[in-house]
Structure formats: C-alpha cells, structure tokens
Amino acid sequence: xxxxxxxxxxxxxxxxxxxxxxxxxxxxxxxxxxxxxxxxxxxxxxxxxxxxxxxxxxxxxxxxxxxxxxxxxxxxxxxxxxxxxxxxxxxxxxxxxxxxxxxxxxxxxxxxxxxxxxxxxxxxxxxxxxxxxxxxxxxxxxxxxxxxxxxxxxxxxxxxxxxxxxxxxxxxxxxxxxxxxxxxxxxxxxxxxxxxxxxxxxxxxxxxxxxxxx
Amino acid sequence: xxxxxxxxxxxxxxxxxxxxxxxxxxxxxxxxxxxxxxxxxxxxxxxxxxxxxxxxxxxxxxxxxxxxxxxxxxxxxxxxxxxxxxxxxxxxxxxxxxxxxxxxxxxxxxxxxxxxxxxxxxxxxxxxxxxxxxxxxxxxxxxxxxxxxxxxxxxxxxxxxxxxxxxxxxxxxxxxxxxxxxxxxxxxxxxxxxxxxxxxxxxxxxxxxxxxxx
Numbered sequence: 001x002x003x004x005x006x007x008x009x010x011x012x013x014x015x016x017x018x019x020x021x022x023x024x025x026x027x028x029x030x031x032x033x034x035x036x037x038x039x040x041x042x043x044x045x046x047x048x049x050x051x052x053x054x055x056x057x058x059x060x061x062x063x064x065x066x067x068x069x070x071x072x073x074x075x076x077x078x079x080x081x082x083x084x085x086x087x088x089x090x091x092x093x094x095x096x097x098x099x100x101x102x103x104x105x106x107x108x109x110x111x112x113x114x115x116x117x118x119x120x121x122x123x124x125x126x127x128x129x130x131x132x133x134x135x136x137x138x139x140x141x142x143x144x145x146x147x148x149x150x151x152x153x154x155x156x157x158x159x160x161x162x163x164x165x166x167x168x169x170x171x172x173x174x175x176x177x178x179x180x181x182x183x184x185x186x187x188x189x190x191x192x193x194x195x196x197x198x199x200x201x202x203x204x205x206x207x208x209x210x211x212x213x214x
Numbered sequence: 215x216x217x218x219x220x221x222x223x224x225x226x227x228x229x230x231x232x233x234x235x236x237x238x239x240x241x242x243x244x245x246x247x248x249x250x251x252x253x254x255x256x257x258x259x260x261x262x263x264x265x266x267x268x269x270x271x272x273x274x275x276x277x278x279x280x281x282x283x284x285x286x287x288x289x290x291x292x293x294x295x296x297x298x299x300x301x302x303x304x305x306x307x308x309x310x311x312x313x314x315x316x317x318x319x320x321x322x323x324x325x326x327x328x329x330x331x332x333x334x335x336x337x338x339x340x341x342x343x344x345x346x347x348x349x350x351x352x353x354x355x356x357x358x359x360x361x362x363x364x365x366x367x368x369x370x371x372x373x374x375x376x377x378x379x380x381x382x383x384x385x386x387x388x389x390x391x392x393x394x395x396x397x398x399x400x401x402x403x404x405x406x407x408x409x410x411x412x413x414x415x416x417x418x419x420x421x422x423x424x425x426x427x428x
Contacts, residue, residue, distance in 0.1 A: 013229075013399060013406075013423075014229055014399035014400075014402070015227075015228055015229055015399075173387070173413075173421070175406055175411040175413060175423065176404075176406050177399055177402050177403055177404060177405045177406055178403060179401070179402065179403025179404065180403065185227060185228035185229075185391055186228075187393070188228070188391050188393065189391055189392060189393025189394065190390075190391060190393065191391045192227075192389055192390050192391055197389040197419060198419070199387075199389060199415040199419055199420070199421050200415050201413040201414050201415040201421060205411060205412070205413055206413070207387070207413050207415060207421045209227075209389065
C-alpha cells in the first residue's frame with residue numbers, strides 16, 4: 001500500500017517550522033540555518049548535495065529513511081521559492097540547482113499553475129491548484145505504487161494532517177525559540193490520538209518524534 | 215548563591231502548560247491529567263501524596279530534584295485556585311488539602327491580596343500583588359539563603375523567564391496536542407541563547423528539557 005510520509009521536518013521548541021520574512025537570501029526567514037543545523041552534518045545531507053563524508057550517528061540513521069520507497073513529493077509553493085502571487089519569473093526552478101535531490105515527480109501546490117519543468121536527475125516539477133486529496137491522487141498516479149512524501153512547508157504538512165492523509169510523520173524538535181514564523185501544530189488538537197508516538201533525543205540536542213499508524 | 219528554579223513543568227507538543235476552562239473539578243481545564251500522567255506513577259509524586267511505592271526510573275530521577283534545597287515557592291493565582299477577581303471565598307486554601315506538599319513559604323501572585331494562611335507541615339501561603347522582581351525579593355528573604363522555585367502556571371513562569379530571573383528551567387514535553395489553553399513560550403524569542411540546553415527522552419514518551427546557566 002502506498003503511504004504518505006513526512007520526514008526530517010524541523011520545528012522550534014515553540015512550534016515554528018519556518019521563520020518570518022522568507023526571501024531569496026533567506027529561505028527560512030529569520031530562522032536562518034538554526035532549524036536544520038542538526039541535519040547539515042549528516043551523511044544524508046551531504047549526499048543530497050553531491051558531497052562525500054558526514055556523520056553516521058542517530059541523526060543520520062533517522063534522516064536517511066527520507067528517500068527510500070518514495071515515488072513522488074508534494075510541496076507547498078513557499079518551499080519551492082520566495083515569490084508570492086502570479087509568477088513574475090517563470091525562470092525560477094527552485095532553490096536546489098539543476099539537479100535537485102528529489103529525483104521523482106514533485107507536485108508544487110499553488111493557486112497559479114504554470115508549465116511543468118523537467119530538471120536533471122529525474123526531478124520534474126508540476127504545478128497544481130488542488131486540494132490535498134486531489135493533489136495526493138495525482139501524486140499517487142505518478143508514484144507508480146511507491147509512497148508519497150509531503151515535503152513542507154508547515155502549512156502544507158498541516159493541511160495534510162488536518163485531512164488525516166498522513167501515515168508517517170517525523171518531526172525534529174530543535175531547542176531554539178523562534179518566536180515568530182509559521183507554526184506546524186495549529187488547529188490539530190488531539191492529533192496524537194490517531195497515531196502511535198515515539199520520542200528519542202539525540203546527542204546533537206534535538207528530539208526526533210515519530211507519529212505512525214497504530 | 216540562591217538560585218531560581220522551575221521543575222517538572224509539563225507542556226504539550228504545541229506548547230500549552232495548561233488547558234482551557236479551569237474549574238474546581240478541572241484544575242488543568244480540558245487537559246485533564248494528560249500533561250502529568252508521566253508524573254503520577256513516580257515515587258516522587260506518590261510521596262507528595264503521602265503514599266508509598268511508585269516508579270524509580272528516569273522520570274522519577276529527574277522529578278525528585280524539585281524540592282532539594284528549596285526555601286520558598288512563588289506561584290500564580292491560577293495555580294492556587296480556580297477563582298478569578300476579588301476573592302468570593304477566603305476559605306479556599308488551595309487544591310492540596312490540609313498538608314500541602316510545599317513545606318515552605320509560598321507566595322501567591324494576585325491583584326487581590328488577602329491575609330496569609332498557615333497550613334500543616336510548614337506551608338504558609340502569602341498573597342502578593344507584586345512584580346516578578348519584587349516577589350522574588352520577598353521570597354528570597356523568606357527562603358533563608360535557599361533556592362526559590364517558580365511553581366507555575368504558564369504565565370508566571372513566562373513572566374520570570376521574560377525578566378531573565380530563572381537559573382534552572384526543567385520542562386517536560388508531553389506528546390499530546392491540546393490545541394488551546396495557556397502557552398509557555400510566547401514572547402520568549404531567543405531564550406535559549408542565555409542558557410545551556412539539554413534534552414533527554416524517557417521510555418514514558420515524554421522528553422525532559424533543561425535550561426541551565428552556562
């Protein structure tokens with residue numbers, strides 16, 4: 001059965017999945033790299049950058065499961081880029097350079113569809129104005145029986161959780177207080193009752209939470 | 215040196231230190247016992263109830279440090295009782311029966327002072343309309359060189375954190391989403407920069423966070 005999965009989704013102690021003030025130079029706004037510094041040193045992240053080396057401890061062991069068995073990703077438009085409203089610049093092809101780390105179809109949720117963009121390495125960006133259910137139907141068609149990853153940002157993950165479409169949620173709680181930005185947990189009272197939860201802290205200072213179906 | 219300490223302060227994953235709708239029958243509102251179920255089974259909690267037995271694992275080892283070296287507590291009025299505004303009923307002597315577990319002077323912050331109340335076992339409730347700084351000065355006088363505990367609720371802990379008066383903060387993150395209530399972390403952006411933080415998850419499913427002075 002094709003599952004819907006969220007991996008390596010980092011939030012601050014006060015629940016923000018991204019900071020305030022996203023821009024070309026600051027994909028996570030005033031959060032900078034603070035939500036993901038636990039990740040940058042891992043072998044998984046290095047490989048996503050086409051580099052060698054990196055740590056292979058607890059953080060890496062958990063992080064590296066993100067790509068296994070994934071046939072498509074769905075992401076919100078703000079994960080794809082900093083533009084808002086009608087596209088001023090269709091040359092924008094995401095933050096990830098010519099060979100993005102996804103290597104699958106990627107469905108970008110936006111109220112402003114535009115033609116699909118084929119990248120190196122198997123990543124194809126499609127642009128959809130669709131509900132979570134409809135986007136998932138399209139992603140599952142493209143995934144060929146494999147799982148679908150919800151890649152973020154916070155409002156996209158939240159929308160799929162609210163619609164009870166997520167089967168595996170991995171959240172990384174980072175011991176910083178951002179104070180402002182976009183929250184993951186709003187409007188999800190009682191979410192844990194639909195899942196089995198586990199928590200494990202890592203020597204890096206973060207805590208890995210998993211929500212899986214009982 | 216007399217330190218200011220917070221212990222066993224439980225919050226939900228979405229940051230609520232208490233639920234919505236406190237009443238005589240529901241000290242933590244709609245949260246019920248969910249924020250503290252990790253604590254109820256410990257030997258520390260049993261002893262606070264005058265009972266024997268209880269677990270002696272990780273949760274208990276961390277929880278039991280709460281009373282050691284404490285000479286006074288400061289608490290908010292909503293921790294003391296469910297009444298709001300001018301006291302309708304000065305017979306109310308807290309939730310804890312004739313012999314409360316504090317065994318020290320306890321300063322209750324309220325805009326409606328009333329005469330002090332002496333309980334069995336050394337607990338004396340004093341009622342203060344004071345700033346955090348002034349309340350701490352009074353509590354330190356009463357503590358005789360020992361430490362002062364900030365007992366909660368969320369808005370009291372937050373006020374002392376905002377005033378940078380806390381030296382040791384122990385927060386327990388419980389994997390539930392309350393959705394509403396009173397948040398601990400609001401307005402504390404960057405708090406972690408003044409502390410050394412540690413996180414350790416426990417087999418009960420909670421994560422213990424400590425913020426200590428570097």
